Every structure is written in C-alpha cells, then in structure tokens.
Amino acid sequence: MASRRAPRIAALGEVTEVTIDVVNPTRRALSLRLTDDLDPCLRRLPGPDGNEEWEMGLRVNLPPAGTVRCRYEARPRTRGFLALGAIHLRTQSPWGFAWRRSTVETADTLQVQPGIRSLLRDRSGHALRRGLRTAGSRRSRQWGDGREFESLRDYAEGDDPRIIDWKASAKRRRFVVRNYEAERSQNVVLAIDAGRHMRERLEDRERVDFALAAGMLLAGRAQSFGDRIGTMVFDDRIRHVSAPRRADPPALARIFAGVETRPVEPNYPLALATLARTFRKRSLVILFCDVIDDVVSKALVTSLARIGRAHLPLAVAIRNPALEAVATHPASTPTEAFHRAAAEELVQARAMTLKVMRQSGILVVDTPPGDALVRTLDKYVEIKERGLL
Numbered sequence: 114m115a116s117r118r119a120p121r122i123a124a125l126g127e128v129t130e131v132t133i134d135v136v137n138p139t140r141r142a143l144s145l146r147l148t149d150d151l152d153p154c155l156r157r158l159p160g161p162d163g164n165e166e167w168e169m170g171l172r173v174n175l176p177p178a179g180t181v182r183c184r185y186e187a188r189p190r191t192r193g194f195l196a197l198g199a200i201h202l203r204t205q206s207p208w209g210f211a212w213r214r215s216t217v218e219t220a221d222t223l224q225v226q227p228g229i230r231s232l233l234r235d236r237s238g239h240a241l242r243r244g245l246r247t248a249g250s251r252r253s254r255q256w257g258d259g260r261e262f263e264s265l266r267d268y269a270e271g272d273d274p275r276i277i278d279w280k281a282s283a284k285r286r287r288f289v290v291r292n293y294e295a296e297r298s299q300n301v302v303l304a305i306d307a308g309r310h311m312r313e314r315l316e317d318r319e320r321v322d323f324a325l326a327a328g329m330l331l332a333g334r335a336q337s338f339g340d341r342i343g344t345m346v347f348d349d350r351i352r353h354v355s356a357p358r359r360a361d362p363p364a365l366a367r368i369f370a371g372v373e374t375r376p377v378e379p380n381y382p383l384a385l386a387t388l389a390r391t392f393r394k395r396s397l398v399i400l401f402c403d404v405i406d407d408v409v410s411k412a413l414v415t416s417l418a419r420i421g422r423a424h425l426p427l428a429v430a431i432r433n434p435a436l437e438a439v440a441t442h443p444a445s446t447p448t449e450a451f452h453r454a455a456a457e458e459l460v461q462a463r464a465m466t467l468k469v470m471r472q473s474g475i476l477v478v479d480t481p482p483g484d485a486l487v488r489t490l491d492k493y494v495e496i497k498e499r500g501l502l
Contacts, residue, residue, distance in 0.1 A: 114138060115200045117149065119221045122366075125192050125322060126231035128158065129223070133183045133200060137175035144205040146170030146212075147183060150198030155223070158186040170203060189225040192322065192370050197221040226366040227325035232486055265289050298339045299502050300357045300396035301493075302424075303328045304388060307372055308348040308379030310403045313433065315482045320431050323482045324401030325369040327429065327489040331399070334490060335360040338497060343392055344368060347384040349377040354391055378409055385416040389423065397502050398424045399489070403431050405459050410466040418473040425502050427476040429489050430467060434481055436460065 114136040123129040137143050148170050151157060157167055166172070173181055189195060200217040265281055268288030281289040305311075305328070311321035332342050341357035342365065353368060379402070388398065398420060404410040417426045440456035442449070470477050476496075480488045496502060 115147070115202060115217045117197065117200060117219060117221060119197055119223060121222070122224045122226060123189055124230060125189055125225055125228035125318070125326075127228055128186050128188050130184060130186050131197070134180055135173055135175060135183065135202075136180050137178060140177050141207070142177055143175040144209075145173050145175065146203040147173050147200070149200045150196075151187065152195035152197065152223075154191045154193065155187045155189055155195050155197070158188060160185055170201075189223065191319070192225045192227060192325070192372065194370065195223045195225055197223060224367065224370050226370045227322060227329050229326050229330055229486065232323070232326050232483065233330075265291060298341070299497075300341050300343060300392065300394050301331070301335055302343040302345065302357070302388065302392055302396045302398045303331070304384065304398060304400040305344070305346045305369075305372060306348070306379045306381075306384075306400065306402040307346055307352060307374045309374075309376045310379070310405065311401075312374035312376060313403075315431070315433055315435070318482075319374055320403060320433075320482065321372060321374050321401070323431055323485040324429065325372060327401065327486045328399075329362060329366060329369065330486050330490055331493050332360045332362045332365050334493065336362070343396065345384065345388055345391075346372055347379065347387075348375045349380045349383075351384065351387055354387070357392065357394075357396070378406075381409070381413045381416045385420050389420050392424070395502065396424050397427060397493075397496060399427045399429060399493075401429045401431070403433075403463075404466040404470075405463050407462060407466075410462075414466065414470050414473060414475070417470065417475050421474055425476070425496070427478065427492060427496070428470060429478045429480065429485065429492075430463075431480060431482050431485050432463070 115133055116136075117131065117133045119131045120129050133147065133149065135145070135147060146169075148167055160166065167185055171183060173183060175181055198220055200219060202215045202217070203212045204215065205212055265278060266289070268277065268282075268290050276290045278289050278291050305321065305324055307321060311319065311324065313320050315323070328344075335342055336359075340360060342360045343357035344353065344355045344365065345351070346353040346368075352372075355368065392398075400417065402413065404413060413428075417428060420426055436456050437460060439452055440460045442453060444450035444453045467477055467479055476492070478488050478492050
C-alpha cells in the first residue's frame, strides 16, 4: 500500500516537497522499487542518491508490518494546475527471482501560482520599502496629493508649493502646508495581455509570469488601501473578466494560476472596448503588455487613449534584455551584423511607440522583467499619493 501527500499550492520558481508513505501489511520484510507519475512541467530535483533513483525506481526496504516515508523535491517550470498521477511499485519476490508490478491509482493537483518571493529575492528599492511598509488591512496614512484632507504642518524644503495653505500661513506668519491622505476604496483593473508577445521566455519564465507576479504584489498592497481589484485576461478573445471587489490575493492567485498564453495577436480594440463597457466607474487600468509590432502597437495606443477619457490608463511594458543586448553588441560577422540591425529596428520601434503613448496622456512603466514587480508597485503608490485617479 502507498499513499502520497503533496501541497495543494506552490509558487512558480519555488521548491515544493512531496512525500510518499509505503506500508507493508505482511509479516515479512519486503524489498521494492518506487516511483510516481509527474506532470512534464514538474521537475524532480536530485536528492541525496541522485535524481535517477526516482526515475528508475527508488529502492525501499520495508520491515515486517512497517512503514517507510520517502520524500522528494520538485520545482514547477510553469504556472497552472499540474497533475501528480499514479504511484508505481515493483516488489521483489521472497527468493529474489522476480518482480511483481502494482499501481496505486491516485491523483493530486498542484496549483502553481505566480512566484513573487523568488523574483523579489536579492532585489531592494524605495518602492518596495514604501509600498509594503504597512501590511494587512488596517487603515494607513500615506502622505501625498490625494483629495482627503488630513492635517496641517510646517513647510519643509522640497514640499510642493501647491499644497501651501495661504490662510493658515498668514495667521501663523510662516508657511504651512496641507497634508492629504492617499485616496481609498478606488477601482483598479488589472488587464493581462496573454497574446504572443507575453509568451516570450525571459529569464527562464514567460513574460506574462512577471506581469502576473506584479499584479499579485499590487493586489496585496491594494488591500491596505481598501481598493477594489477587477481583472481581465485576453488574447485575440476575452478569456476572463471579473468585476471589481475588495482585494483578495488568494482568489486572484487562483485566477492567475490558470492564465495561458497563446501564439496569437492580442485584440486590443476588443479588450479595451469590453473593459470600457464592463467597468463604468473611473478606474486605474493597468495593462501588462509589450510593444514592438507597428500595426498592433497602433491599435494599442488608439484604444488606450480612447479609454483614457473615462479611466486612468497605465501601461506596464516588460522589455526583453536579450534583444537590447543584441542591438548594442559589436558585430564581427555578416550574420551578427544582420542580427544587430534587426534588433536595433525592433528596439527603436518599441521606443517610438512608448513615446507616442506618453504623448497621448498614457502613463507608462518601461521595465526590465526582474524589476516589473517593484516598478509597478512604485507607480501604483505614486498614483495613490498624488491623487491622480
């Protein structure tokens, strides 16, 4: 008899442990080999005896009427719902002349969510310290240019002159400024492009994985602001829409675990028109994407500018460092020169599109993949503190 215990939830990029208990119901010692079926997107890590032991069958010696617990570690290669299937046993005969095969039909599902911890490891910055300094759902004061008046204080060097309270300053005969609280209970819509550009692998992950992890981190921060989070996932069709509700990171993680990219062009006009119809209240619309293709980029800019009449659009463009490296690498052969010219053209087209977006009044975060979490959170906190929404 054999049974498996596996976690229900894991994070992309993190190691998870699986245990298998093997029970000997007989009164004699047993020698057997053990393995189990894993989803191709789960990689079993080498143990003390090496990874081949599990793949070929881990050798287990069971005492009479005894139990042995076996462990191994696995790392998911992608998000999603990954299956752990049947357990396979080969039990040696008492005289060692033959093996008896048996299978324990069991199934477990590992829900792999966007990995945040592994992306933040060894990274630090003002945004993370500022954005996460107040955890939980308690009320927190974030000084900024929001519309909710909080208190008066003396002017300090570097304060925005626009927040000087001239009446209070005249009474006190010194400059006094108004403190405002960052506004609360606002709508934030996370729009995830799941088309071909987001399918590209960067730093051993798909580009969309960085977007989803940034969305998860932002949702956790939105809890303390009391903001409501809505989501939309799309490619050439609308794949998922959920109305704004109080930020619930675990529920959002379940949605994001099932996001699949497809090798199709994203339909930005359809997605943003649907968003405008679905989300009526003015919202901060954070679109995670990247831009290269001129035709697709034109549709993106036009559609974002259109919803900017009712919402505040923010485009988080996750760039490809490898492409930029090729565009600046010295060419020593004709082939390398061709590659560099093609890369330069793509990089310039992307920069031009982002420039047009900014000129159209669209907020833009242009970020390397590893910094997407911190920079997105930083921009969100800045928008809250300045009362831009």
